Amino acid sequence: MGSPPVNEDAMTTEATQAPITRARKLNTDLQDQVAKPYLARALEAVDPSHPNGTEGKDHRNMSVLQQHVAFFDRNNDGIVYPWETFQGFRAIGCDLLTSIGGAILINLVLGYSTQPNIHKCKHGSDSETYDTEGRFEPSKFDAIFSKYGLTHPNALSSEELSTMLKANRNLTDFNGWILSYSEWQLLYKLGKDEKGLLHRETIRGVYDGSLFEQLEKKRASHSKRS
Template identity: 45%
Template structure:
């Protein structure tokens, strides 16, 4: 998730990303056995982190372009400015890390298959280094920080957790973690201002995103 609090200022990005389209050149790579041929179409084999980010892979081809990141944030209810800036920052950060050279870097593609390379520090550790879900680390979140309700986190408890997870000299990881968690809390807290354990679990495998998108569609 992005540095949401700062993105609203980037109003100049709205027009460009609202109308962006992925480059037609990617079809050439599919034909010559590029990324498409490397992507595992058997989604049961995906790691939790791959499932998490696959929500933003709107056409499910294994590559997330700026357009798709933008569409994903819009589907979750974020505004044009935030969604536009989030697309630039997220793809700008993850593309160089995950791209294996199959697609020109100028298009900022994020390869789902390599998404574990983008795991940052100062986080909960609920994803291991391969992007798999670590149930023990997940349970530890609530064992250490859920003081009010054993199966939920308040805003203050969330802040306590973020401070506890901070690693020395890891400014980027700290900012990324805080932005991700604050965005999640704003999206998924219940009417009592609590982030429920089952909701957080569904966040880690990405199923929460589809539920939130479906809920928004049903209200239209």
């Protein structure tokens, strides 16, 4: 039995009485670029350039959110202690003050509530690329760029990043505002290119933690040359 016919109105992503839907566009061709983009992935951060996730990365059967955090579990015992958070921040090139502040605040705010379930650290006012169980949502990730990457289809400028953060704010969710702003500003500082652009691949890499591994290797290589 075939699917019932769908008319044009049932598929449109813009409403004339809601101009914001025209300003913040969705990629209507995403299903041709990624298989089942509506399906949240538990193990891999997929996009059109990476339909099977990050090549060569061992997901160890952890959720994408767990993979994001695993870099900071320096001894691989399943628990991220404050000194490990500090070591992880230093490993990716953060300065001493940022590393100390991050270790104290992250473990203080999230340490107790995320034992033993890291998905509880998901906060509001974000892109919703992680679902509430820590899976990776391809359609939500793609919307970051279709909605806000207006000057470069696969990157965000500083101004576009600011626009996205403001647009994602949930009413009265002050904790979410602060957390989202802090996370994205740190990512922008670490990952922007010489033109001040934060590229899609850099952002995708932070979701599954592969960016952290790359930054650590880059920093170690630089230290050896020095």
